[in-house]
Amino acid sequence: LVQIFIKHICGWTEEGPKKGLFGKPAAYYGTVEEQGRKTLHLHFLLWISGQLPLNTIRERLMSEDSEFQKELTEYIESCFMGEFMTGSKEEVSARVPFIPEFEDRGIHTILVDDSNVPEGYQDPTLTMPEAPPSEFCEEPEMCRCQNCLDLLSWWERFKMTVDDILIRSNGCINKQGVCTARFPREIIMNTSVDPKTGHMSIKKREATINDVCPTVSLTNRCNTDTQCLLSGTSVKAIVGYVTDYITKGWLKTHQVFSAAYDTFNK
Ligand SMILES: [Zn+2]
Numbered sequence: 001l002v003q004i005f006i007k008h009i010c011g012w013t014e015e016g017p018k019k020g021l022f023g024k025p026a027a028y029y030g031t032v033e034e035q036g037r038k039t040l041h042l043h044f045l046l047w048i049s050g051q052l053p054l055n056t057i058r059e060r061l062m063s064e065d066s067e068f069q070k071e072l073t074e075y076i077e078s079c080f081m082g083e084f085m086t087g088s089k090e091e092v093s094a095r096v097p098f099i100p101e102f103e104d105r106g107i108h109t110i111l112v113d114d115s116n117v118p119e120g121y122q123d124p125t126l127t128m129p130e131a132p133p134s135e136f137c138e139e140p141e142m143c144r145c146q147n148c149l150d151l152l153s154w155w156e157r158f159k160m161t162v163d164d165i166l167i168r169s170n171g172c173i174n175k176q177g178v179c180t181a182r183f184p185r186e187i188i189m190n191t192s193v194d195p196k197t198g199h200m201s202i203k204k205r206e207a208t209i210n211d212v213c214p215t216v217s218l219t220n221r222c223n224t225d226t227q228c229l230l231s232g233t234s235v236k237a238i239v240g241y242v243t244d245y246i247t248k249g250w251l252k253t254h255q256v257f258s259a260a261y262d263t264f265n266k
């Protein structure tokens with residue numbers, strides 16, 4: 001699964017780096033962690049080629065270069081979103097059918113009431129992603145050919161499925177009803193830049209979900225989190241955090257530094 005992710009989502013192929021979901025990759029670094037309950041999950045850093053040094057980005061944001069700011073905002077907002085695709089959390093919750101889990105107790109199994117689950121509905125965290133039609137025209141929105149109509153209906157299902165996965169997987173309330181993931185977060189209606197510091201506040205319209213890349217959610221069909229690291233401090237913090245997973249317990253200090261050194265040289 002990780003190799004498929006690296007090749008098809010990130011664009012790191014056998015023939016070298018190709019344009020992936022976030023651009024052409026320059027380097028990547030990731031580790032798989034095992035949680036206490038034995039589930040595996042991936043922490044992954046991706047460097048994009050053509051990326052300006054972070055201090056240059058900051059300077060250009062502070063110089064109020066509006067074209068640069070516009071293009072950077074468009075790029076970042078194309079990488080992830082902090083809201084649902086088809087409506088508010090309340091609307092998505094109301095739409096997504098809830099199938100109660102049942103315990104198999106043989107003849108004593110309690111019958112599950114699934115009368116409000118639409119015929120043919122499947123929980124998307126238990127199914128494979130649906131590929132878009134392979135052929136369509138230049139401007140599918142304008143066209144009425146069968147391929148373009150299929151594409152547009154695929155896109156509607158894409159958005160509904162992403163929201164369904166988000167509402168099921170990106171929750172945060174534990175059994176005691178307490179939020180475990182720093183929610184609610186601050187709502188930011190539009191991306192903006194503070195010209196005094198060059199700090200960018202990125203659009204975030206839903207306080208109770210983390211930021212996600214819709215295509216990553218759709219293809220992985222589980223809880224995901226996507227962030228754009230725009231400061232040296234956050235890059236170093238994440239490198240440290242990710243490195244920690246491969247250095248827990250048995251590695252000596254010089255090996256920890258060597259792993260971090262190799263990462264910065266990549
Ligand atoms: Zn067409």
Ligand SMILES: [Zn+2]
Binds near residue numbers: 179180183
């Ligand atoms: Zn929470």
